[in-house]
Amino acid sequence: MKKQINIFISHSWSYSDKYEGVIKLLDKTNIDYKNYSVPKDDPIHNAKNDKELYEAIDNKIKYTSVVLILAGVYATYSKWIKNEIKIAKNRGKKIIAIEYWGSEKTSTTVKENADKIIKWQSSSLENAIKELLGD
Template structure:
């Protein structure tokens, strides 16, 4: 990890609300934090706001949570129930806050959301090395 920053701050998209997917991601980041020697966590997280918010308020909460983050982590798959949510996350991250989007493809996932394909700065597998490379590439540039 670069000496400039001890902890990468990541915004975790609402698309990770599928518990099996979030548990996989959480376990992966936990193991990365453990392997860093345990003195400092490599990652801290801002989880997307509660789904109870709608419209403009939802967008404002998303933007507020993203503001201090270094990158946005989204799932690659097509999740119709989250399309409005992900659209708001993309607008906030790309058009207002200039945050990189790192899309993660789960095992054997073949379908990638066209919206994610168009806006993601990098698409990687659920693999610690690939995720770390993508995060450090975009964060160390800034």
């Protein structure tokens, strides 16, 4: 029986198609995973302000082993993606930056904080997770 890996996918709801693409990549791997992300169709409704939202995201990331971050240039300007990086770092979580195919510009903020930078391929994602988590 495969060990389940808890994963948080950092993303911008403005780019939810990329989030769905990461899910498809994960589904093509041999990794049994549980998704701790905050998808567009299930936002954190009980957070009344930024502090509560930060705490709610922290509460999700603390149960994960790895944080996947899309390395699109928008991530450089996203306050919440920066917060998710901060939370992951503070909790000692591994960060994998995923560069979308054909991206000419990517986020240096994400890449500078990543433990591994990969291209948009399920095999690269699977190998990076296994490498970083020692599987």
